[in-house]
Amino acid sequence: MRSPITWQSVQAEALRRLRAGLWTPGARIPDEAELARELGCARSTVNRALRELAAAGLLERRRKGGTRVPLTPVRKATFEIPIIRLDIEARGQCPGYRLIRQATEPLPKAEARAMRADPGAPFLHLLALHLADDRPFCAEDRWINPETPGLDGADFETLSANEWLVGNTLFSDGAIGFAATAATPELAALLDCAPDAPLLTITRSTRAGPRPITAVRLFYAPGHRLETRL
CATH class of the missing domain: 3.40.1410.10 (Chorismate lyase-like)
Structure with a gap:
């Protein structure tokens, strides 16, 4: 049986899209219902993942305005963990x-x-x-x-x-x-x-x-x- 999709895996996919530039600064990302259909999970699972990313400053969530990638992210620099x-x-x-x-x-x-x-x-x-x-x-x-x-x-x-x-x-x-x-x-x-x-x-x-x-x-x-x- 296929394992249920967790909010952590949805968050990981959202982070991947952000880091790959698929979701660009200022852009509105797909709404929760659309992402839930695409990823095959409950809308509440997507909601939790996006809320956590918003709390971390990686997304902006506005009532009736959808969720967007910040034009000026909270993080002013990026750091790559070296191997x-x-x-x-x-x-x-x-x-x-x-x-x-x-x-x-x-x-x-x-x-x-x-x-x-x-x-x-x-x-x-x-x-x-x-x-x-x-x-x-x-x-x-x-x-x-x-x-x-x-x-x-x-x-x-x-x-x-x-x-x-x-x-x-x-x-x-x-x-x-x-x-x-x-x-x-x-x-x-x-x-x-x-x-x-x-x-x-x-x-x-x-x-x-x-x-x-x-x-x-x-x-x-x-x-x-x-x-x-x-």
Whole structure:
């Protein structure tokens, strides 16, 4: 039997159309009844998906005026989550990956606050090491919502959570931060550096509407340089 279409899947399709430019700034998108017929779901399912996108600032909903793509979106810039393996290859190095541990554990308060999730809720916790030319490049300390679609079929022994999430999930909002943190004894051993050595640390959290997806801390080996373009 065909699985029922959820509001999350409708939201994912709407996000795809927005990012692909199929729904352009200022344009009115199809009404709920039309989208429900096209996608084969209830109108209430479409309504929920569009309400969540409007709350995130990606759509504008007006009474008797339909739903439109904002001319000036709330987000003034876009951010593409990089795949660490491809980042390493772009530097002319050979990438490697090693899963250190994987377990379901209570979500810590800091990550719960970042994702607006319930502290103590059971989340998938992974620690992995990314290598460049067989040298430590980045330690990935990540928490993933166990209700993330498709997660049961993911094999993090062979594919990093970073790469799996980029390829299999869509997010509507999130946060990113940069800091220098001192290497703990475990991180020092993983990254082959001195304890308390300063590490460039990137923290990132994402959500799909009301559903938290993931929170991660990426610890880069000493000497790492981060570059971007305007």
